[in-house]
Amino acid sequence: MHEAREADVAVVGAGLAGLAAARAVVAAGHSVVVCEARDRVGGRTLDHDLGGGQVVEAGGQWIGGGQERIYELAAELGVETFPGRSEGAKVFVFDGKRRTYDGELPPSRRVAADLVQAMLRLRRLEKRVPAEAPWEARDAERLDAQTLGAWVDRTTKTRAGRALLTLFTGIQHGADPANVSLLYALSFFSSGGGFARYAEADQHRLVGGSQALSRRLADRLGDAVVLGSPVRRIDQSGAEVVVESELVTVRARRAIVAAPPILSGSIEYRPELPSLRRQLLRAVGYGVVIKAQAVYDEPFWRAEGLSGTALGPGLAAPFAFDNSPPGGSPGVLLTFLHPRRGAALADLRPAERREAVLECFATYVGPKARQPAGYLELDWSAERWSAGCVQYLTPGALTRYGPALREPCGRVHWGSENGTVWVASMEGAIRAGERAAGEVLAALAGAAPAKERVTVTTS
Amino acid sequence: MHEAREADVAVVGAGLAGLAAARAVVAAGHSVVVCEARDRVGGRTLDHDLGGGQVVEAGGQWIGGGQERIYELAAELGVETFPGRSEGAKVFVFDGKRRTYDGELPPSRRVAADLVQAMLRLRRLEKRVPAEAPWEARDAERLDAQTLGAWVDRTTKTRAGRALLTLFTGIQHGADPANVSLLYALSFFSSGGGFARYAEADQHRLVGGSQALSRRLADRLGDAVVLGSPVRRIDQSGAEVVVESELVTVRARRAIVAAPPILSGSIEYRPELPSLRRQLLRAVGYGVVIKAQAVYDEPFWRAEGLSGTALGPGLAAPFAFDNSPPGGSPGVLLTFLHPRRGAALADLRPAERREAVLECFATYVGPKARQPAGYLELDWSAERWSAGCVQYLTPGALTRYGPALREPCGRVHWGSENGTVWVASMEGAIRAGERAAGEVLAALAGAAPAKERVTVTTS
Numbered sequence A, B: 001m002h003e004a005r006e007a008d009v010a011v012v013g014a015g016l017a018g019l020a021a022a023r024a025v026v027a028a029g030h031s032v033v034v035c036e037a038r039d040r041v042g043g044r045t046l047d048h049d050l051g052g053g054q055v056v057e058a059g060g061q062w063i064g065g066g067q068e069r070i071y072e073l074a075a076e077l078g079v080e081t082f083p084g085r086s087e088g089a090k091v092f093v094f095d096g097k098r099r100t101y102d103g104e105l106p107p108s109r110r111v112a113a114d115l116v117q118a119m120l121r122l123r124r125l126e127k128r129v130p131a132e133a134p135w136e137a138r139d140a141e142r143l144d145a146q147t148l149g150a151w152v153d154r155t156t157k158t159r160a161g162r163a164l165l166t167l168f169t170g171i172q173h174g175a176d177p178a179n180v181s182l183l184y185a186l187s188f189f190s191s192g193g194g195f196a197r198y199a200e201a202d203q204h205r206l207v208g209g210s211q212a213l214s215r216r217l218a219d220r221l222g223d224a225v226v227l228g229s230p231v232r233r234i235d236q237s238g239a240e241v242v243v244e245s246e247l248v249t250v251r252a253r254r255a256i257v258a259a260p261p262i263l264s265g266s267i268e269y270r271p272e273l274p275s276l277r278r279q280l281l282r283a284v285g286y287g288v289v290i291k292a293q294a295v296y297d298e299p300f301w302r303a304e305g306l307s308g309t310a311l312g313p314g315l316a317a318p319f320a321f322d323n324s325p326p327g328g329s330p331g332v333l334l335t336f337l338h339p340r341r342g343a344a345l346a347d348l349r350p351a352e353r354r355e356a357v358l359e360c361f362a363t364y365v366g367p368k369a370r371q372p373a374g375y376l377e378l379d380w381s382a383e384r385w386s387a388g389c390v391q392y393l394t395p396g397a398l399t400r401y402g403p404a405l406r407e408p409c410g411r412v413h414w415g416s417e418n419g420t421v422w423v424a425s426m427e428g429a430i431r432a433g434e435r436a437a438g439e440v441l442a443a444l445a446g447a448a449p450a451k452e453r454v455t456v457t458t459s
Helices: A016-027 A068-077 A109-127 A140-144 A148-155 A159-173 A182-191 A195-200 A211-224 A275-282 A350-365 A398-404 A426-444 B016-027 B068-077 B109-127 B140-144 B148-155 B159-173 B182-191 B195-200 B211-224 B275-282 B350-365 B398-404 B426-444
Strands: A003-012 A032-035 A047-051 A054-057 A081-083 A089-094 A097-101 A204-206 A231-235 A241-245 A248-257 A268-270 A284-286 A290-296 A306-311 A319-322 A331-337 A374-379 A391-393 A412-414 B003-012 B032-035 B047-051 B054-057 B081-083 B089-094 B097-101 B204-206 B231-235 B241-245 B248-257 B268-270 B284-286 B290-296 B306-311 B319-322 B331-337 B374-379 B391-393 B412-414
Touching (some): A003 A016, A068 A211, A068 A426, A109 A159, A109 A182, A140 A182, A140 A398, A182 A398, A248 A426, A290 A350, A331 A350, A350 A374, B003 B016, B003 B241, B003 B426, B016 B032, B016 B211, B016 B426, B032 B211, B032 B241, B032 B248, B109 B195, B140 B182, B140 B398, B159 B182, B182 B391, B182 B398, B275 B398, B290 B350, B319 B350
Parallel strands (some): A003 A032, A003 A248, A089 A306, A248 A412, B003 B032, B089 B306, B231 B268
Antiparallel strands (some): A081 A204, A231 A241, A241 A248, A284 A391, A290 A331, A290 A374, A319 A331, B047 B054, B081 B204, B089 B097, B241 B248, B284 B391, B290 B331, B319 B331
16 A cells, blocks of 8 residues: 655665654754665664674674764663773784784784885875865876776785785775775775774774664654655656655655665656766765674683784685674674675675684684574675675766756755765764754755764874 | 567677667567667667767767778768868967977877877787787786876976876766776777777768667667566576566577666676676766867858867866868867866756866867857666666776676677777777677577687788
C-alpha cells in the first residue's frame, strides 16, 4: 500500500548523514520524512551480534583525532566510548620475516626513514590543497592528473616503505591508491587535518557498536523514518519536491539526498540533473573492501604481550587489529581484504578466503588464531544499498566537476560524502548531513545559506 | 502489448557491434532476436539529414589505417567510401598567433621535435603492452597507476607540444587524458597498431553516412530487430537465458550484450554478475563530447587554399575538420567540444556555445564562418542510450579487472568495447560483436570457443 505524505523536508537515506540532517531539521521546528532503502538504519555502520550482549562492528567503527561532532553526538545520545587500540607489541611481517616492535614506525631504520620522508612530502603537498576548494590549489590540474599510487611509487625508496604507504593510504579510501586521484587524496587528508592525523583516528570505539548512534537518532525521529523504501524518482518540475519511494511519496519543500554518490546517481531526477553533476557522479570510484573478523573465546594474544596490531603488506590479510568488545571477551581480530591483481581474494570461495585470513592471523599472533569460535565477513561492494565502502574521486574529476560536489540542484541538496571536514568518516557523515540541513534551513528561512563552519585546525 | 519470443541467441543493442553479432549468428544458421532501446539502429553512429539527399555524420564517421573488417562490410553492403580529408593548407593557432602549414607537423621546428620525441617514447611504451592482455605487460601495475595526462605532461617539453599531444590523445578517448589510465591508453593505441596509426584512421568516410551500415544490416535481419525496447533484466538462473525487455521477452540459449559497458551495468542480472565484472563496470569512464558542426552553402575555405583542418589547442573549439559530404555541397566544418576546467563549455547555453564555436571557426578559416546556413550539435554524454561517446578505463582498473573484459558470465557474452583490435572505433565494434558471436557459435556447436584472430600487424 503506497502512502502519500507531506513534510517540510524529505531526506533520502537513513545512514548517519541522513539521520544527522533529519535531526537538525526537526530541531529547527520543521517536519521531515526519511526514506531508507534498507530494512535497517545506519548505512555503512552495522553491528554484528556476538551473543552475550556483545557486538562487533562490521562497518565504520573508529573515532579520534579531534573529531568533535561525533564525540558530541555520542555524548548527547548516551553512547559511551572506549579505547580503540589495545596495549602491547606490534608485529611486522615482510618478505617472510616476522618481527615485533613497539613504536609507531616499523622496526627498520631504513624503512622508517623512508616513511617519515614520504610523509613529510605528503604534508607539504597537503598544505597546498584547501579541503573546501581543492580545485583552486596551485598546480591542481597536474595533481589531479596523477594517482595517489603513482605518487607513492615515486616517492618511496624502499620496497617495504612503498608497501606500507600503499597500505596506509589505501585503507583510507578502501581502494588501491592506483585508483585514486592524487589531488582528491590530498584534499581528503587535508579535510582531516593531514594524513598524519589519521594515525590518531582510531583512538576510540563506541560501546554497543557504532550503529547505536543511528538507531538512537532514528528512535527519536519515530515514524518519520520509513524503512524498506528505496527512492526511485525525485521530481522538482513543479512547485514542490516530490520524492517517490517504494512505500511512500513525500511532497516536500526541499530534499536532502544523503545516499552514497553512486547510488544517488541511479535515482531518476526530473528535470535531469545538470551535466556537471552527472559527470561528477560518473567519476566516483568506490572502495572494494571485505571486512573480515575472527572471533575467539578470548584475546589470547594479549597474554603473550601482543596488541593484536600487525602489518603484513603483501599478505592476503595485509594487517590485523584487535577488535574485541570492551572488557575483552570474546577476542576479535579484524582485517580488510582488498582486491589487487585480478581481485583474486574477493573471488575466492568463502571457505578458502577464511582459511587464507586465518593463516595470516596465525602468522601475526600465533597458531591459536587458526581455530576461531566464529568468523564474520562483510563484502561492502556487494551491498546493494551501499555500493562499496568509502567512495572517492578518480583522476581528472575534481578539477573538472569538483564545484558540483556541494552545489544544490534546485531544491535538492547533497548531504553525503561531500564534506570538507574528515571526509568519508563517521564524523564526515554527520558534518555533511548537518551542512546540507543548514543549507535547507537557510533556504526555508528565506536567507542565503551560511558558509560551512570549518573547525579543524591544521598544525 | 508484451510479446514472448524464442531464439537461439538474444542480442542486446542494435549498434554496429550488436548487428554484426546478429549477422554472424544468422549466417551460421541460427535464429536471433535483437533488442534495441532506441527507436533507431546504429548506436553511436547517427546521420543528420542535410536535405537535398545529403547527410552528415553526428557520430562515428572515419575509417582508415588498415581497418579491414569495416571496408569488407561496407563493400558487402554496397556502401561506398570517399576521402576523409580535403586538400589544402592547415591552420595552427596558438597563443593568439595564426599560421598556415602543409606537412603533418605543426609549423614550429621546436614543437615538431617535441612531438616526434614524445611519440617515439609512446611507441616504445606501446610495444610493451599486448592489446590482448595488457595486464601482462612488464610493469603493468605501475603503468596502470598513471594517467595518460600525467605522462603527456611529463614527456613533452614545449607548451604547444603538450597542448597538441593532450588534444590528439584526448580525442581518441573523448576525454581529457587526465581521466584515462596510461596502461589502458597504451593498450588502446596498441590495438590499432600504434598511436601513430591513428593519424591514418581518417582516410575515408562512408557515402550516405556511417549509420547506413547499421540500417542495411538491420534491413536484412527484418523483424528480428525490436526497436524501442530497453532490456531490463537478463535471467540465466534457469536452463535458458531470458532477456526481458520493454516490448519483448526472449528465451534464448545464449545472450550477447552489445551495449556500452556503462549501460550493460544497469541491467539487472540473475544471478548477480561476478564481483570482478561488477567492479570492472564501475571503473569505466565515458567520453564527454559534444560534436558540433556548422553547415555553409559551400566549403568556402577550399577556394582560399585551405583544407579546413585546423588546430587551436586552448580554444573553445580546439580543432576543425572539413566534414562536407562527397561532392562538397554543402560545406561543413566540425569540431568536438570537451569539458575542461569545470566543463564550462558544455554548460554554456546553446546560443552562447554556437557563438563560441563559430568564432573559433572564423579564426581558423575566415570571417565567413560566422554566418552558417545551419548549425548542428549532439551531446553524446546526454544520450541516455549511449552514455557518452567512447568509453575507457580509469587508472588501476585494467590490472585488477581487465581479465573480466571478455570473460563470458555463464551464457551471457560481452560484445562491446572489449575488442583487442581498433578498440572504440567502428572497426572495433564490428570485431567485438563478431568475436562474441564466435564464442556463442562455438558454444552452440558444443566446442570450446576459438581464440580471437588478431590480424593487425605492428610495425
